[in-house]
Amino acid sequence: MALFRIPNIRIAGMAAAVPVSEVSNLDYRWISVKERQQVVKAIGVEKRRIAEKGQTTADLCFAAADRLLGDLQWNRNEIQAIIFVSQSMDYIIPATAPILQNRLSLPKTCLAFDINLGCSGYIYGLSVIGSLMSQSRMKKALLLAGDLSSITSSYRDKSTYPLFGDAGTVTALELTETAEPMIFNLQTDGAGYRAIMIQDGGVRNWVSKKSFNYRKYGEGIYRNNLQISLDGIEVFNFSLREVVPNIKATLEYAGKTLNDFDYLVFHQANRLINETIRKMLKAEKEKVPYSIHKYGNTSSASVPLTIVSELQENIRNEHVKFLLSAFGIGLSWGTVLLETNRVVCPGVIQVGSQQSAVSSQQSTVSSQQ
Numbered sequence: 001m002a003l004f005r006i007p008n009i010r011i012a013g014m015a016a017a018v019p020v021s022e023v024s025n026l027d028y029r030w031i032s033v034k035e036r037q038q039v040v041k042a043i044g045v046e047k048r049r050i051a052e053k054g055q056t057t058a059d060l061c062f063a064a065a066d067r068l069l070g071d072l073q074w075n076r077n078e079i080q081a082i083i084f085v086s087q088s089m090d091y092i093i094p095a096t097a098p099i100l101q102n103r104l105s106l107p108k109t110c111l112a113f114d115i116n117l118g119c120s121g122y123i124y125g126l127s128v129i130g131s132l133m134s135q136s137r138m139k140k141a142l143l144l145a146g147d148l149s150s151i152t153s154s155y156r157d158k159s160t161y162p163l164f165g166d167a168g169t170v171t172a173l174e175l176t177e178t179a180e181p182m183i184f185n186l187q188t189d190g191a192g193y194r195a196i197m198i199q200d201g202g203v204r205n206w207v208s209k210k211s212f213n214y215r216k217y218g219e220g221i222y223r224n225n226l227q228i229s230l231d232g233i234e235v236f237n238f239s240l241r242e243v244v245p246n247i248k249a250t251l252e253y254a255g256k257t258l259n260d261f262d263y264l265v266f267h268q269a270n271r272l273i274n275e276t277i278r279k280m281l282k283a284e285k286e287k288v289p290y291s292i293h294k295y296g297n298t299s300s301a302s303v304p305l306t307i308v309s310e311l312q313e314n315i316r317n318e319h320v321k322f323l324l325s326a327f328g329i330g331l332s333w334g335t336v337l338l339e340t341n342r343v344v345c346p347g348v349i350q351v352g353s354q355q356s357a358v359s360s361q362q363s364t365v366s367s368q369q
Contacts, residue, residue, distance in 0.1 A: 002186040003253045006130040010176035012140075013344035014315065015068040016169040016308040017060040018049040018295060020352045025162045030155060031220060039162050044271025048165035048296035050150045052352065057088045058096050060168025061144040062103050063351045068170050069104070071344050074140060076104065081111040081132060081141035085125040085300045087118045087329075088148040100144065111138075118196070119267050119328025120186075121145055121300030123336050126171070127184045133175055143171040147299035152198055154223035156214070160230050163270065165296030169304040172344075179339075185250040186334040187242065195234040196329040200225040235328065239273045243327050244280045250323075250335040258283055260321060261337070263311065267326035268292035268302040277325075302326070305348070312347050315340050 024047050025040050026033075040046050051060075061084065069076060082104070084097040097112035106112075111132070117124055122145045129143045146168030153161045200211040211225045223229065251257060258264070264287050266274045271292060278288050289310035291302070298305055303324050307315065314320050319341045327333035 002184070003250070005181040005183050006127065006134050007181040008175055008177055008179050009130045009133050009182060010174050010179040011171060011338070011340050011343055012174045013068045013072050013172040014170070014304055014308050015064040015346050015349065016167060016301065016305045017064040017349040017351050018165075018167045018305075019051045019055060019060070020350045021050050021052055022047055023050050028162055030161070031158050035158070039158070042270070042272055043163055044274075044290065044292045045162055045165075045296045047294050048150070049167065051148050051166045055148075055351070056090055057086050057146045057148045057166070057168050058084070058090050058100055058103075060166070060351055061146050061170060062100060062168075063349050064168055065100070065104055065142055065144060065170040067346050067349055068172055068344065071346050072172060074172070077107045079106050079110055079140045079142060080138040081129060082106060083113060083115060083125055083129050083141075083143050085115045085117055085121040085143070085145040086147050087116055087299065088151065089114060089116075097144075117330070117332065118147060118299045119269065119302075120326040120330065120332040120334050122169075122303045123184070123324060123326045123334040124186060124332070125300070126182065126336055126338075127186060127334075129173060130182055133173060137175060139175045141173050143173065145169050145171075145304060146301040149228070149297070149299050152226070152228045154214075154227040156220075156222040157227065158220040159218075159232060160223075160228055163230075163297050164228075165298050167295060167298040167301035167305050169301045169308065171304055183250060183254045183337040184334065185246055185253065185336075187246055187332065189238075189242075189331045192234065192238060192331040195231045195238065195331060196228065198226060198228050235269070236273055238331055239269060239327055240276060240280070242333055243277050243325060246333055247281065247323065247325055247335050250337060254337055256337065258287075258323070261323045262287065262314075262321045264288050264323045264325070265303055265306050267328060268295070268297050268306060269328060270297065308345055309348050312345050315343050316345050317342060
């Protein structure tokens with residue numbers, strides 16, 4: 001297991017953005033009313049935010065970052081790194097982080113790159129950006145994490161369509177000598193890579209006419225090879241097999257117990273998985289917040305979105321000790337123990353596609369001045 005500490009890095013601010021457009025799984029007409037009710041009860045997703053045409057993950061992350069930087073009153077020329085964690089980038093090439101560096105009017109001295117990771121992406125992203133900052137003594141950096149999973153979900157696939165929502169987040173980090181260390185435990189099992197997968201579109205299986213052909217995979221499950229497939233049983237078994245030992249190993253390494261933490265924030269996989277994990281850990285309900293009921297599974301955005309959505313007042317006004325755990329696509333999973341202390345948090349921002357276009361134009365103009 002990759003167990004390690006990163007010292008001297010403080011979370012200065014957090015923000016999240018979601019599309020204005022909201023859909024309810026109770027209106028999902030592909031399945032019966034009874035099935036809709038059963039789906040909502042089982043996975044815990046009643047409502048989700050869905051990107052409008054032309055709206056991207058980068059647009060959502062931009063909106064969150066632009067607002068947060070304003071609230072922080074940071075000098076943008078002092079930001080030395082920006083990392084974008086997503087599996088729904090703007091283009092196959094180039095990477096999206098350099099585009100966001102320009103849109104946010106960050107300096108050309110700023111390091112920028114993407115990390116292609118989903119469910120566990122926020123934890124992995126924190127470890128990468130934290131390590132870079134701690135070792136290089138970078139003073140300020142941004143971690144952007146989000147996904148537009150709705151665009152790769154087939155409406156006629158009841159195993160995936162009701163689950164996923166869209167969101168983008170930003171976490172602002174700064175070098176602070178007095179910050180408590182972040183403690184990580186990261187793991188991977190590539191043998192299970194087919195459990196959550198889009199078959200075509202990469203170099204292994206390039207897009208062809210056959211990529212668009214719909215096939216039936218089960219009752220109420222139709223999709224093509226450019227849409228996400230999810231082996232629910234495999235993901236469920238993997239989560240219950242690996243997540244709890246990972247958390248316990250992290251606590252043992254840190255010399256901590258669950259009682260030392262104010263909140264346990266899990267990747268919002270689905271309600272059944274998360275509640276089973278919570279009960280296995282014997283964690284109190286009050287310590288495990290959820291955002292899945294109103295935003296769905298938002299992939300790499302789900303952990304920070306849950307913090308911003310459900311714990312905004314806590315992180316703005318208190319010293320909070322967190323255990324964060326994320327798991328899924330890859331297969332990959334990880335835990336981080338960290339503390340926040342009165343961070344800047346403007347909350348969840350709602351973004352329309354027209355707002356995204358206007359913001360992009362304004363940022364381009366300002367970067368040229």
